[in-house]
Amino acid sequence: MAREQLQVLSALDSAKTQLYHFTAIVIAGMGFFTDAYDLFAISLVTRLMGRIYYHVEGHPKPGTLPPSVASSVTGVALVGTLCGQLFFGWLGDKMGRKRVYGMTLAIMVICSLASGLSFGNEARGVMTTLCFFRFWLGFGIGGDYPLSATIMSEYSNKKTRGAFIAAVFAMQGFGILASGIVALITSAAFDHAFNGPSYATNAVASTVPQADYVWRIILMFGAIPAALTYYWRMKMPETARYTALVAKNAKQAANDMARVLQVDIEAEQEKVEQIVQDTKNSFGLFSKQFARRHGLHLLGTTSTWFLLDIAFYSQNLFQKDVLTGIGWIPAAAKMSAIGEVFRVARAQTLIALCSTVPGYWFTVFLIDRMGRFKIQLMGFSFMTIFMFALAIPYHHWTLHENRIGFVVMYSLTFFFANFGPNSTTFVVPAEIFPARLRSTCHGISAAAGKAGAIVGAYGFLYASQSTDPKKTDAGYPTGIGIRYSLILLGVINFLGIIFTFLVPEANGKSLEEMSGENEEDETELPAATTSNRTVPV
Numbered sequence: 330m331a332r333e334q335l336q337v338l339s340a341l342d343s344a345k346t347q348l349y350h351f352t353a354i355v356i357a358g359m360g361f362f363t364d365a366y367d368l369f370a371i372s373l374v375t376r377l378m379g380r381i382y383y384h385v386e387g388h389p390k391p392g393t394l395p396p397s398v399a400s401s402v403t404g405v406a407l408v409g410t411l412c413g414q415l416f417f418g419w420l421g422d423k424m425g426r427k428r429v430y431g432m433t434l435a436i437m438v439i440c441s442l443a444s445g446l447s448f449g450n451e452a453r454g455v456m457t458t459l460c461f462f463r464f465w466l467g468f469g470i471g472g473d474y475p476l477s478a479t480i481m482s483e484y485s486n487k488k489t490r491g492a493f494i495a496a497v498f499a500m501q502g503f504g505i506l507a508s509g510i511v512a513l514i515t516s517a518a519f520d521h522a523f524n525g526p527s528y529a530t531n532a533v534a535s536t537v538p539q540a541d542y543v544w545r546i547i548l549m550f551g552a553i554p555a556a557l558t559y560y561w562r563m564k565m566p567e568t569a570r571y572t573a574l575v576a577k578n579a580k581q582a583a584n585d586m587a588r589v590l591q592v593d594i595e596a597e598q599e600k601v602e603q604i605v606q607d608t609k610n611s612f613g614l615f616s617k618q619f620a621r622r623h624g625l626h627l628l629g630t631t632s633t634w635f636l637l638d639i640a641f642y643s644q645n646l647f648q649k650d651v652l653t654g655i656g657w658i659p660a661a662a663k664m665s666a667i668g669e670v671f672r673v674a675r676a677q678t679l680i681a682l683c684s685t686v687p688g689y690w691f692t693v694f695l696i697d698r699m700g701r702f703k704i705q706l707m708g709f710s711f712m713t714i715f716m717f718a719l720a721i722p723y724h725h726w727t728l729h730e731n732r733i734g735f736v737v738m739y740s741l742t743f744f745f746a747n748f749g750p751n752s753t754t755f756v757v758p759a760e761i762f763p764a765r766l767r768s769t770c771h772g773i774s775a776a777a778g779k780a781g782a783i784v785g786a787y788g789f790l791y792a793s794q795s796t797d798p799k800k801t802d803a804g805y806p807t808g809i810g811i812r813y814s815l816i817l818l819g820v821i822n823f824l825g826i827i828f829t830f831l832v833p834e835a836n837g838k839s840l841e842e843m844s845g846e847n848e849e850d851e852t853e854l855p856a857a858t859t860s861n862r863t864v865p866v
Contacts, residue, residue, distance in 0.1 A: 333600075334839070334841065335573060335579070335597055335600060335601065335604075336583075336594055336595050336597055337569045337573060337579070337582050337583050337586050337594050337596075337597075338569065338570065338573070338839070338841065340586060340590055340592060340594055341483075341484070341485075341486060341569060341570075341586060341590070342486055342487045342839050343486060343487075344486045344590055345486075346486070346489060347590070349484070349589050349590075350484070350485065350489075350493060352561075353480070353481060353484050353493075353565070354481070354493060354496045354497055355558070356558055356561050356562050356565060357477040357480060357481050357497045357562075358477075358496065358497045358498075358499070358500030359500065359554050359555060359557070359558040360433070360434060360437070360473040360477055360555065360558070360562075361473065361477065361497060361498055361500040361501045361504065362500040362501070362503055362504040362507070362554050362555075363434075363437050363441070363470075363504065363551055363552075363554055363555040364437075364470045364473055364474075364501065364504060365500075365501035365502070365503075365504030365505045365508070366504040366505070366507055366508045366550075366551040366554075367406070367437070367441055367444075367466055367470060367504075367548070367551045368406055368407075368410075368467075368470065369504070369505050369508050369677075370508040370511075370512070370547055370548055370551060371402060371403060371406070371463070371548070372403065372673075372677075373508060373509070373512045373547065373670060373673055373674050373677065374512070374543070374544035374547055374548070374670060375394055375399055375402060375403065376393070376394075376666075376669055376670075376673065377540060377543060377544050377666055377667070377669065377670050378394060378402070378455075378456075378544055379393040379394040379399075380393075380540070380666040380669075381540055381541055381544075381666065382451070382452035382455060382456070383395065383398075383452060398452075398456055400786065400787050401456070401460050402456065402459060402460060402463070403786050404783055404786045404787055405460045405463050405464045405467070406463040406464065406466055406467035406470070407467060407642070407779050407782045407783045407786060408464060408467065408779075408783060409463065409464040409465060409466065409467025409468040409470070409471065410467035410468070410470050410471035410474075410779045410782075411467075411471060411776045411779035411780060411783070412467075412468055412471060413433070413467060413468035413469060413470060413471020413472045414471035414472070414474050414475060414772045414773075414775040414776040414779060415471075415772050415773065415776045416468075416471075416472070416772075417429055417432075417433060417471060417472030417473075417475060417476060417768075417772065418472075418474075418475035418476075418768045418769045418770075418771055418772015418773065418775070418776075419768075419769050419772065420472075420768075421472075421475055421476050421479060421768030421769075421772075422575070422765055422766060422767070422768045422769045425567050425571055425572075425575075425576065426476055426479055426480050426483075426567060426568055426571055426768065427480075427563075427565060427566070427567045427568075428567075429472065429476065430476050430480070430562055430563075430565070431559065431562055431563045432469075432472065433469045433470075433471075433472035433473045433476060434469070434473070434555050434558070434559050434562055435469070435559065436465060436466070436468060436469025436472075437466060437469040437470060437473070437551075437552070437555050438552045438555050438556045438559070439552075440462050440463070440465045440466035440469060441466060441548065441549060441551040441552035441555070442549050442552045443462040443466075444459060444462045444463055444466060444548045444549070445544075445545035445546065445547075445548040445549030446545070446549070447459040447462065447545075471772075471775070471776075471779070474755070474771065474772065474775040475759075475768045475769070475771040475772035475775060476768065477497055478494060478497070478498075478755060478756070478758070478759035478771050479568075479759050479767050479768045479771055480565070480568055481493055481494045481497050481759070482494055482759035482760055482767075482840060483568035483569070483570040483571065483764070483767075483840070484568060487837060487838060487839045487840075488697065488837070489697055490697075490760065490835075491696040491697045491701065491756055491760075491835070491836065492693050492694070492696055492697050494755070494756045494759055494760075495689070495692045495693045495696050495752050495755075495756055496693045498689070498752055498755045498756070499686075499689035499690055499692070499693050499747075499752070501689065502681065502685050502686035502688070502689040502690075502747065503686065505677070505681045505685055505686075506678060506681040506682060506685070506686055507554075508547070508551075508674075508677070509674045509675070509677040509678030509681055510674075510678060511546075511547055511550050512547050512670055512671075512673075512674035512677075513671060513674045513675060513678060515543055515546050515547055515670075516543055516667045516668070516670040516671040516674060517671055519539055519540070519542070519543050519667050520665065520667040520668055520671060540666045540667050543667055543670060544670075566585040566586075566588070566589065567581075567585065569582040569583075569585060569586045570582075570764045570840065571764060572585065573601050574601070574604065574764040574765065574846065575764055575765045577601055577602065578601075579596045579597050579598040579600070579601040580596040580598065582596075583595065583596040583597075584596075604846065613766075614766055614769060614770075619766070622845060623761070623762060623763075623770070623844075625831050626761050626762070626831070626832070626833055627762075627770060627773065627774070628828075628831055629828060629829070629830075629831030629832040629833075630754065630757055630758045630761075630770075630774040630777075630832060631773060631774050631777035631778075632777070632828040632831070633705065633709075633750060633754055633825055633828045633829055633831075633832060634750075634754040634758075634774050634775065634777050634778035634781065635777040635778055635780055635781035636781060636821050636822070636824050636825040636828065637709075637746070637750040637751060637754055637778065637781065637825055638778040638779065638780075638781035638782040638785060639781040639782070639784050639785040639788075639818070639821050640712065640716075640742075640746070640785065640818045640821050640822055640825075641746050641751055641782070641785075642781070642782035642785040642786055643785035643786070643788070643814070643818060644739075644742065644743065644746075644818075680736075680739075680740050680743060681743075683740055684740035684741060684743040684744040684747075685743045685744070685747055686747075687744060687747075687748075688743060688744040688745065688746065688747025688748040688749070688751075688752075689747045689748075689752060691744075691747075691748040692704060692747065692748050692749075692752040692753070693752075695748075696752070696753070696756065696836075697836060697837075700834050700836040701753045701756060701757050701832070701834060701835060701836060702829065702832060702833075702834045704748065704749055704752070704753055705749060705750045705753040705754070705829050705832065706826060706829050707745070707748075707749060708745045708746060708747075708748060708749010708750045708751070708753070709749060709750055709822050709823075709825040709826045709829060710826055711741070711742075711745035711749070712742050712745050712746055712749065712750075712819075712822040712825075713819050713822040713823045713825075713826065715738050715739075715741050715742045715745070716742060716815055716816070716818050716819030716822060717816070717819040718738060719735065719738055719739060719742075719815050720812055720813075720815035720816040720818075720819060721816070723811070723812035723815065724812075750825060750829075753832075754774070754778065755775075757832055757833075757835060758770055758771040758774040758775070759771050760835040760840060760843055761833055761835055761843045761844065762844055763844040763845075763846055764840070764844070764846065767840075767844075788814075
């Protein structure tokens with residue numbers, strides 16, 4: 330039997346869309362802008378670093394990062410992100426969302442700057458310090474996932490909650506787009522200044538000394554937007570759900586939300602005490618009660634995020650290799666080092682502008698109409714179809730006259746990743762778990778995703794090194810390695826379809842309805858449910 334909702338929470342659930350909603354989206358979303366910028370900007374400059382620091386004769390592939398170095402530079406931030414998601418997710422439930430929210434942003438700002446200031450001119454020193462700072466950068470980025478999602482879900486009304494959480498995550502698309510634009514502007518400026526417009530011609534490959542500044546500027550720029558929102562992030566009040574249901578301070582929760590909503594709210598301390606003293610609402614993460622109530626839900630959110638990120642990060646971090654493999658980006662020998670950055674950045678920017686960013690905002694506009702389950706199922710389905718359509722006739726797409734078709738279909742996989750599971754896997758874990766475990770469970774789900782990203786980053790790198798002996802392109806991946814990688818990604822997306830059926834539908838329901846925190850009698854609690862079915866547990 331459901332008990333009467335706290336007045337402060339009812340006010341939040343029924344609140345009309347107000348300025349504070351959009352303010353919260355911008356404040357929380359700017360962290361994700363920085364997250365995406367920092368995580369994906371590295372893919373734009375790895376080739377440039379290879380040509381700067383590994384051009385010596387006798388190196389197996391002069392001018393390219395060794396696979397172990399390339400995977401470390403790309404993957405170390407993902408490892409840091411995984412650790413940060415688990416740590417700050419747990420800390421957000423122990424200390425409160427706001428108290429640790431500023432820590433994550435400060436870490437991101439400091440480590441973004443430090444990454445561009447990596448010490449030395451020799452390969453070993455630069456790469457070692459870069460990996461060190463990018464690990465801690467990832468650690469800060471990781472904390473932003475559970476905290477931003479939880480804060481936005483607990484601030485939102487139940488009618489448009491999905492759109493608001495998805496809008497925070499959609500700032501990732503602008504971060505990816507910004508990384509490409511900054512790389513375009515920086516590389517164009519340096520190339521004109523020192524080489525002439527070699528990005529536009531088949532110039533003889535060259536690496537000017539000033540090229541070392543290019544990758545440093547690109548990486549350091551990510552600190553600026555995060556630093557601009559630090560003050561406003563620290564001014565946000567703690568969420569009412571944490572203050573009331575976890576900290577047990579009804580008066581503070583009522584006062585904070587009365588200021589935000591500009592309405593009178595009664596403090597209901599007795600009702601709060603009744604809720605938190607209920608033994609039903611005191612089970613822990615590793616208890617039988619949690620396993621019975623939310624075990625399948627946690628399996629659904631972790632498995633789908635894990636599978637999605639294998640495909641999503643593989644595509645994003647190594648799209649330059651895929652596009653080189655089909656010949657859309659020319660061979661390195663035909664471009665200067667800085668010109669190559671321009672070409673790669675231009676390809677990433679076009680894909681982000683035409684498919685990645687629109688995909689995020691389709692989710693924002695439709696998630697509260699279609700529901701989370703339908704969007705996730707649709708996204709995984711189309712990603713599966715397009716991956717197989719690219720992989721099975723792969724050599725057909727490498728023909729010059731068919732390359733545009735490949736790029737279009739490849740872009741559609743990004744569109745349906747973002748108008749699909751890449752958005753919904755972020756939204757759902759912030760809606761279905763109890764307030765005292767919400768940040769922790771979101772952190773666990775997100776960490777599972779980053780484990781998938783690590784598998785994708787390292788696995789795709791080594792799988793794509795298998796090249797067709799009939800095709801060579803300055804040592805860059807081409808041919809059969811990429812084809813089989815795309816087939817494998819199609820299989821992974823198909824598994825995502827299956828595990829989506831474990832994910833419950835939260836559309837139109839309050840957070841307390843989804844978590845069962847409003848239920849008075851243990852015997853009346855519903856069984857764990859998926860989107861449209863009841864599953865006995």
